[in-house]
Amino acid sequence: MINNRRSFLKNMGLAGASLAVIPSTLAAQSELNTESLTRLYSGVAEDETIRIGLIGAGGMGTADTKTALEVKNTELLAVCDLYDGRLEEAKERWGSGIYVTKDYKDILKRDDIDVVIIGTPDHWHKQISVDALKAGKHVYCEKPMIHSVEEGHEIIKAWKKSGKVYMVGSQGLSSLGNEKAKELLAAGAIGELNYAEGFWARNSPMGAWQYPIPEDASPQTVDWEKFIANTTDRPFDAMRFFRWRNYLDYGTGMSGDLFVHLFSSLHFITNSLGPTQVAAMGGLRYWEDGREVPDVLLGMFDYPNTKEHPAFNLSLRCNFVDGTSGSTYLKLVGSEGSMDVEWEKVTLKRNANAASDDPFLAEKSREADGRAGRKKMQAPLETVYTAQKGYKGAHFDHFSNFFNAIRNNGKVVEDPIFGFRAAAPALLCNNSYRQNKFISWDPVNMKVV
Structure with missing residues (x-):
């Protein structure tokens, strides 16, 4: 991996320009690279x-x-x-x-x-x-x-x-934001990755899976027997059919619905196969409507040192009772900075104290320090990359990738192996929560240890 500032500057075509990670000629508001769309x-x-x-x-x-x-x-x-x-x-x-x-x-x-x-x-x-x-x-x-x-x-x-x-x-996964984050991480923009976190929050009935139930919902309008054919036999229940995410027979809880998005993005950006340890806790704090899954869930994950990335830890949070009206993000933290990753935006933050490994720049910095009270040139410590106007979004890109692979006998990133490696640690959160224990996972062979 490329983990130092000189390599980052060189990859961005800026080596020797200044102590800046991104020079002032690239304004703090920069556009995401659209080469991938083409x-x-x-x-x-x-x-x-x-x-x-x-x-x-x-x-x-x-x-x-x-x-x-x-x-x-x-x-x-x-x-x-x-x-x-x-x-x-x-x-x-x-x-x-x-x-x-x-x-x-x-x-x-x-x-x-x-x-x-x-x-x-x-x-x-x-x-x-x-x-x-x-x-x-x-x-x-x-x-x-x-x-x-x-x-x-x-x-x-x-x-x-x-x-x-x-x-x-x-x-x-197919967003410009994820692609830019992957590029920046590989270029050493945040140094060596050591921690990541993700957060998904909602504060509305619909966002908490309180989906509307049609007035005509009945055994005459719903094929209930087919719905439950592969799970527990029960009498018709419109709540279970239309609000199925709340029940273990049909849904996979907050982690299966939302953590899996964060795992997919993280694994794409870092080239990771997944964690080796999974732990979760949470509870039903507000939506006491008969649901069988928590509405607040916390997950912790241990990622080992591999050829793809250094060892790091991940924490994920999900809250369906969020009083701030909800938010979503994925943050990657390294030895020299961090990135907040969204589907159409990446915010790169650099550590002001990160030392340069360029001897010329280091000597100039020492000379400046020797002149009492003289200020230095300072690069922006935060750079924001945003998608170009007219970008159709990650959902469109995902289907474009899918159909392109079909037409050209190609491959997609999120195939069943990738999808399994993203889903498994999310679903193991449910097991950890219900069993109140750590769970070991083998991400290479894709099996519980």
Whole structure:
């Protein structure tokens, strides 16, 4: 790894310019590098239409499909959901000619569908993924790609056998912010990484998974038996169907929904395979609505020294009772500075006391010190990189990467192996919380120790 200031300056084309990390000619507000966006579209067969089937037309599945259809030459042919109202909405949104069904296997049987988007509750991700790959479909599966750690290797095996493209939907991974942070870390902008932290907060009923329940919700409009077919048999419960994230049979709690985004970004930026130790604690502090998962959760993780990065620690926090109306960030801290990473913005902060290893600059600094009271030239200690106006966002980039890989027989970063390594430590937080103990994880072989 490149960890020193001289290497950083040289990589940025600034070696010997001054003690500045970023010279004054690059104003404190700088634009993110857009080279990666151009790279996405090279070699794409513009006249080839990719035909899509959506499985799970709730909030995220619908949002995914809207974004997917913004990419040129894509078409939605079919929608599957277990609630009549969503199938009706799909026809209103995308046209009465859309094929609708309550059985996802009807979509997998169709030869005219190339790709399926899986936006179902978490407990169906694994089975539908495996069935779709076996049916010869490319798969975009919402995060986390698994409901339990035990399911990961089955998806990986099916994916390798299929020869298809499988992408996990942690869309922030493909952001300009993550790409810039990765570049800056590799260039030694913050020195040697030793700590990272992430925070995800919300303060609204919808943000705490208090999703609206339709007035017509009933066993007549919802195929409840299919919903619970692979889990505990229970009488129809509209709360469990429409607010499924609150229940362990179907969801993966705060860590599976939100920590997994932070793991995905962190692992991309650092080239990490994951932590070796996981610990979590938290509690149900406010949303006492029958949910089975905490609304405040803290996670701690130990990352070992590897060829990709030095040893460092990670702390993650999630709060659904945040009185400040919520915030989200990922911070990387090193020996010479830190970075606050957002999907469209990176704030680089440098340590004013970090010494230069350039002998010329060091000598000039000593000369200046010898003249009593004379001030020095000082570089900005904080530099902000922002996406150019018109940037379509991480969600669009993620789907662009996915479709580009399909059209060019390529690969994506967030494949099932990457997705499993991001999901596993998140889901192990739930185990640690419920079992009140540290859990050891082997990120190389992807198994609990």
